[in-house]
Amino acid sequence: MPEVFINYRTGDEESAATMIARDLARRFGDERIFFASRSIEPGRRFPAELVRAVEDCEALLAVIGPRWAEVRGADGRPALEAEQDWTRREIQTALDRGVLVIPVLVGRATRIDHAVLPKDLLELADCQYRRFDHRNAESDLTALGDTLARLLPELGEEDRDARAVREQAEVKSREKSARDNGHIRMRTRDVEQRVRGGIGNLNGDLSGTFVNEPQGPVNTGRGHQYNAPHFEGDNTGVQFTVGNNSSTVHQRFERQRSDDGR
Numbered sequence: 001m002p003e004v005f006i007n008y009r010t011g012d013e014e015s016a017a018t019m020i021a022r023d024l025a026r027r028f029g030d031e032r033i034f035f036a037s038r039s040i041e042p043g044r045r046f047p048a049e050l051v052r053a054v055e056d057c058e059a060l061l062a063v064i065g066p067r068w069a070e071v072r073g074a075d076g077r078p079a080l081e082a083e084q085d086w087t088r089r090e091i092q093t094a095l096d097r098g099v100l101v102i103p104v105l106v107g108r109a110t111r112i113d114h115a116v117l118p119k120d121l122l123e124l125a126d127c128q129y130r131r132f133d134h135r136n137a138e139s140d141l142t143a144l145g146d147t148l149a150r151l152l153p154e155l156g157e158e159d160r161d162a163r164a165v166r167e168q169a170e171v172k173s174r175e176k177s178a179r180d181n182g183h184i185r186m187r188t189r190d191v192e193q194r195v196r197g198g199i200g201n202l203n204g205d206l207s208g209t210f211v212n213e214p215q216g217p218v219n220t221g222r223g224h225q226y227n228a229p230h231f232e233g234d235n236t237g238v239q240f241t242v243g244n245n246s247s248t249v250h251q252r253f254e255r256q257r258s259d260d261g262r
Contacts, residue, residue, distance in 0.1 A: 002034035003155045004148060005057040005094070009087045013065030013106045016132055020104065020192050021047065023141045024148070025120070028158050050086065051093070059146075060094040063123065063132075069116040075221040081118060092120050098149060101179040104144065 008017035032051040033039075040046060054060065062066060073079040073168055093103050101113060103124060121239040130147065142161075149156035156162070184243035201245045 001031075001040065001056050003032045003035065003058040003152055005054050005060045005090065006030075006033065006035045006063065007030050007054075007087060007090045007094075010063075010070055011071040012067045013063055015107045016065065016104075016134070017063040019134075019137060020132065020141065020144065024145060027074040027153055027161050028148075029160075032155060032158060043184055050090065054093045054099075055088050055097065057094070057099060058155070059100040059102060059148060060091065062091055062101060062103045063106060064103055064109050066108045066111065068109065069113075072131065073262050080116070080121075088118065090123060091124060095121070095123050096138065101127050102147070103127055105129050106132050152229050160258055 006017055006021045006024075008014060012020070020035075021033055023032045026036075030038075034057060036046075036050065039053065042048045042177075069080055071079050073082055073085070075082075079085050082088070091101065101124065105111070105164065105218060111129070114122055114125045117125060130140075130144055132144065145159075145161065149159045149162065
């Protein structure tokens with residue numbers, strides 16, 4: 001069932017009405033936008049289809065250009081004055097039913113003057129309008145579609161543009177998350193490679209000199225370093241260091257004496 005009915009006057013701004021109908025159909029789906037020249041199938045009864053569509057719609061867009069009130073009928077009188085004028089009947093039906101009616105002023109069209117309206121359409125002049133200009137077609141169509149999506153929640157659920165924006169944002173979010181996780185893993189591996197091994201357990205801040213996986217003699221101070229020779233035994237000797245870390249380091253081994261003097 002079409003939610004939006006596109007109302008326009010032949011001889012005024014058919015091209016603007018066509019552009020509006022086409023863009024809304026692209027955004028919300030063909031079946032949700034009624035545009036007489038596209039929505040009525042061949043062989044269908046034109047009057048009955050128009051009445052049914054306007055009675056079932058949730059919003060009517062009255063496309064109004066500079067000549068909307070000036071176009072004349074076959075009798076030479078303004079078409080708007082004829083009670084059987086379809087443009088007039090569609091708007092009147094929508095107003096009588098309490099349907100949302102949004103005038104769309106095209107180009108140089110100005111706000112509707114009460115004086116040019118028949119009595120049953122006077123309410124149209126009080127309806128808040130939107131503008132459409134061919135020079136700003138893209139932004140004006142976007143604004144009109146956004147308005148309908150906001151005012152008609154069921155239509156908004158079918159908003160393909162909003163869905164595309166959400167999907168694009170989700171893709172960017174996943175890509176950013178993947179990049180961030182990749183950086184974290186790289187930093188973690190780098191830290192693990194730098195900190196692996198070392199002397200004893202590391203706790204707190206690394207505020208001094210940290211020797212990572214030493215493979216040979218290490219002297220972290222000034223002066224000479226003497227290393228103990230290789231020794232064999234039962235590991236009962238005592239190793240001690242004479243001096244401090246700012247001069248020569250000497251190491252020697254003594255065997256502990258046992259109580260029995262051996």
